[in-house]
Amino acid sequence: MRVLIIEDDADIATNLYDYLENGGYEVDVASDGAMGLHLAVTQHWDAILLDLSLPGVNGLTICRKLREEARRDTPVLILTAKDTLDDKLQGFIQGADDYLIKPFSLKEVGARLAALIKRYKGQVTQAVLSCADVRFDVSTFTVDxxxxxxxxxxxxxxxxxxxxxxxxxxxxxxxxxxEVWGEQLPDSDTLRAHVYTLRRALTANGEDDLIETVHGLGYRLVVDNAHPL
Incomplete structure (x- = not known):
């Protein structure tokens, strides 16, 4: 999942970047409006976190251009200190999907972001993925x-x-x-190494290995039951 953060406050951008990267997202950051608009319309993103008060091009203009000129339907979550009803309405009028007031909780950002992406991809029911005895809460990035x-x-x-x-x-x-590395494809052994790490973590207590290597093709998760909770 690729997320673009358009935010000129370096501390906020860093906190968002670290939190989302630790949650499994591939993240990029733009620190001004012009750069953010360029990245938003020239690359594929699963969601965009957008500040309104930006140098160069403001957030509302970015949102409008993304929708009306670039014709992109990428989910946009506005993060801003502007908290009046008129501010919120303007954000939605220009094409935003959700609105969060600063200061905010990183966990709430993660939950709202996951919800936006699920709706965008038609996966609204999958708040928690469940396969065999493995559960993955996609809003909190926790696995058990x-x-x-x-x-x-x-x-x-x-x-x-x-x-x-x-x-x-x-x-x-x-x-x-x-899907995982985007345009920056890894070397030939990187995927194999990550699958090995994933297998070790899931079988650390002697559990069955659910990940099957399909020789000549790739990998799959082999389970009898698989459903969202």
Whole structure:
């Protein structure tokens, strides 16, 4: 999942970047409106976090141009100190999908962001992914197996989420690499190393290995039951 942060406050941008990256997102940051608009319309994003008070081009203009000129329907979550009803209405009029007032909780940003992306991708019912005894709360980026917390690095979280969203489906190596690493494709051993790390974490207490290597094709998560809770 790729998220663009358009925010000129370096501290806020850094906190958002670290939180989302640790949650498995691929994140980029633009510190001014012109750069943010360029990135928003020239690259694919699963969601955009957008400040309103930006140098160069303000957030409302970015949102309007994204919708009316670039014809992009990328989910936009506005993060701003402007808290009047008129400010909020203007944001929605220009095409924003949600609005959060500063100061905000990073957990709330994560929950709202996950909800926007799920609606955008048609996955509204999947607040928690459940496959066999593995549960993945996509709003808090937490995983447990049989009630045991499973700690995973960001890229492994992304891999697990992709596999759990389509259990028993065989994902080709190129498909997984593109989903997790985007345009910055890793070397040939990186995906294999991350799958190994994911397997070790999920089987640390001797549990069955749910990840199957389909030789010559890729990987899949093999389960009998798979459903959102």
């Amino acid at each position: 197996r049989g009630g045991r917390p499973v700690k995973l690095p960001p890229k492994c979280l992304q891999l697990l989420r992709i596999l759990m969203q389509s259990p028993n489906k065989v994902f080709g190596r190129a498909e997984l690499e593109a």
